[in-house]
Amino acid sequence: MPFPGLRWRGFTLQLFLLTILPLTILVFGVVFLSQSLHHQAMVQLVGDRNLRAVRAATDALSMQLDRKVYSLRTAARILEAGATLAGDSPALDLISAEFNGGLGLYDVQDALISSLKGRDDLQSLPASQSNFWVQIKATQPQSAILMTDLQSPGGTLVWVGLKLSDGRILVGGFSPEQVIQQTVASILTTNQARMLVVNQAGEVLYYSGDRATLGQPLDLPGVAEALNGESGVNTVASHHGDLVTAFSTIPQAGWALVLEENWEEIATPFLSTTQSAPLLLAPLLVLALIALWFGARQIIQPLQELEVKASRLARGDFAAIRKPVGGIAEIRQLQNALSSTADDLESAQAALRRYIGAINDGIEKERRGLARELHDDTLQALIALNQRFQLLHASAANPDERDSIALLQQMTEQTIANLRRMVRGLRPLYIEDLGLTAALDMLAKESSQVSGAPVEFSAAGEPRRLAGEVELALYRMAQEALSNAQRHSRATQMRLELNFEPESVRLTVRDDGVGFEVPEAPDEFAGQGHFGLLGLAERAELIGANLQVSSQPGNGTAVQVTVPNHSRETAIP
Template sequence: MKESGLGRIPLPFFRWRGFTIRIFLITILPVLVIILAIVFLSQYLHLREMRMMVGDRNLRSVRLAADNIANQLQDKREILLLYEKTTSQNPKYLDIEPYFDRGIAIFDISTNHFQPITSTFPLESVDPDTVRTWQSMPVDTISDPISISIGKESLAIIAVPGPDEKIFVGAFDPQKFLKNSVENLMAAASVSIWIKDPHQILYAATTTAYISENPPNILDNQDSSHIPDGIRILPAKNGDLVISYTPIDGTDWLIIYEETWGSVASPLINTTFYMPLILIPLFVIAVIALWFGARQIVIPLQKLQQQSLQLGRGDFAAIQETVGGIEEIQNLQQQLIQVSQELQLVQGNLHQYIGALTAGVENERQNLARELHDDTLQSLIALQQRVQMSELQQQQKGIENHPDLVELKGLVQKSIQNLRRLVRGLRSAYLDDFGLVSAVKILVEEMRSGQNILIELEVQGQEQRLPETVELAFYRITQEALSNVIRHSNARQAVVLFSFSDPLVVIEIKDDGEGFNVPDQMDAFAPSGHYGLLGMSERADLVGAELVISSIPGKGTRVRVEYRR
């Protein structure tokens, strides 16, 4: 019998069958996927919150720096306002240089020209938009810082309106001023800082070559005075960027602080990102455990299941093959072997009993047939002769065909025919005297007479006599098979074929009837009172022959018996 699927571990991509694949796909794989999803999702959320925490920390530092810059600019405004008010008195008492390192000047609106008060003041004029802005300023007010580019350098100026369309202007270097204000922010590694207005970058610094010297594009083309402070996380080639930004009060300046996540994350935090990789060896262990379970439990149980099925069909040798596996499975196989040995012993005794019972039945049949033939049949023949003598006596008296004698003669003759058929059914005299083929030939002739079925007998090879028990078993099997054909098959034709070839003798009974589904066990029809198949199987077993019955519904039936001499 073909044992499909044994000796191989069923895998998901091969087929959906067996305990192994079901436990893998239904239990292990979904649980593993869920665990991986939970771990990676929690890791992602954890890292995102960690980045936001770094962003919050940087935002607080940037706000402090922005407040510091705003306070220093306010000091510059107040010094310039104070200078404007005291210039007519004694301006030498005010030290302007720490606040306006590029000098101060008086701007004449009518001429659009600066009159430097200090020699370091670099401007001669400003654009008309700036002039209009200064003209609209009320007295005793101070302008916001205005950034002006001078070549590759930048200059910041603050203006205070004075009398007679005069504007007091103070100038300072924004690079130097802002560098001193934000130098504490550059203490960390891998950071960049930009301070910009809507038109240009006033200050830029970085501690790493891997961060762009330009501010992030998401903040370009926006009015800095209307941008609220916030945090952005942007992906980058060298790691995510944590960006914090805030506007500077009283100006249109914006501070942008950028830090790479890799410089913030400690080795321990980076290590936790790879913690889910621990599941890989766990997965490998699970696969190994599954493989072990398949090799040591599932496959041995599958083999043992197949052996048990063969044992149920009477193959006692199949259970002897070792299936391996864990100790419990081996113990189970040993118990099945012990049970099979006991069952084999019981079956052997049962076969001996059935053989003896069959032999006793055949002997009784033979004795009954002999008694019926030698006693009852002879008495009927004697009665028939007396009836014939009575007919002759009546004819001598001139009475022809006496009704009573005619009726009695017919009854006696019919009884003799029935009795002879009964005797042949109990024990064929042709079987003992002329052999199996001749006995079956007579059987075929008797069974097809009066039946609407054609039964043919074919013989291949040279007929040879077999042991008496074998010939009797073949004769009974043929008798039962032809009886089934007549009673159940609704066949139109049947063939009985004998084949003699040394050392094999085969007899086949085929028909073109309705056919049926052949059961795995010949005793399947016994509960319903049909013992024909079981009787044929037992007779074949008793003489060491092999019986094979094959049938397809609608395509007839074939009964084949093989015997090796």
């Protein structure tokens, strides 16, 4: 045994495996995090290197453009001193060597006076590049203007022009691709790197790769930023890997210089091998997955099932907790403890139900006794008193006396009516004589008179008598439901429905009131102040009925009680 003293069984073993799993995840996290950091470091390293290369290239190209401008200014001074392009001037010959597109001198009328090389392009230049010509004339003498000409028959040319002090114009042209290629040849040390130079119009002046695969230059990463005078590095994910793009601007011409490179293409074989290092942890991953499966199957899943059963137990479903959930020994012991608790709760609930039933029976007996005393004593006395008032009213001679006696007689009759309604509420005589249907019909009529909101009663199915305690419980539940609706719902209309079905009897009380949020369990009725609903739930349990309360704020409330068939039901002939 690798760890003496450790009990390798039950929850101890599974706890060990669940400890290994987080550690395994941690190891893998560290490995992949290090790979990610290494990847980011390599991308940053390549980006920094390419940015330095791009800035070196822009500095070199700027020096080349400055040299072209300086050479053209030198030629202008020589021409202002009296020399001509057609003359024998070694200095002008050296300068013309830098302008392979030609060197031309124009008079103030834009006519070509003389030229060195490229006479055809120089001859049509003022007309074909009128904007360029206007810019030159608008500048001060010796101020150079650069312009790119992609329409030249000999290929793309960059024209550099300036105005002499006497108004003449000197223009020199050179191939940008040749100048750029000579400048960046020492910078492009690998075949994987591709360099692009674009002017302000989005025209490609130079590209070291295959132009057929280039696409739209202005849409490429870094081009727009460089044309705006920015310098930096972008990293773009592509299907070939991360593409590192360094960019900068050539301020003299407003060109954008972009260098793009896939860092994975320049990775060494050793770096590629180190990226496969996490595969060495595959066996550890397999062990971790096995531990995860075992923990999920033997711990997590049984605990989740036990949680559901415990929730059902809290709602009064005692049978659910007794079905085994499996799992480790500790979980089974916990379920056995909960099952034992459920048995105790079920016994206590049954005793409480019997106690509540006895209390309700006592209350009903007290109600019947009180109703009998009110009916046999108080009500009879009031009836006798009313008869005496009738006799007095008939024998009274004075009109004022008759009016007073009539008022007393009216008050006595109203008291008799109220007392009779009270007696019917205490002891619904219609149930004993005519059955539940007639009693509920009378209850609906009396509720309509008391509340002012109409209560519509309807019965469906073949009427039959139920056990006495069942009929009385349904009557009390309808009475309580209507009372709740009258006091709390602000309803304008209520319905009382009684349906006799083959297998059950269903009582429903509906209203169109304000409604409320119904609690999930009957035990929560009292916590939210719905004591009437709690009483309905208790009465439903006493007779073995199913209570359903449906309501939503603004949509009214429906209380439905379903009683299964009882052995003492009797069909009404």
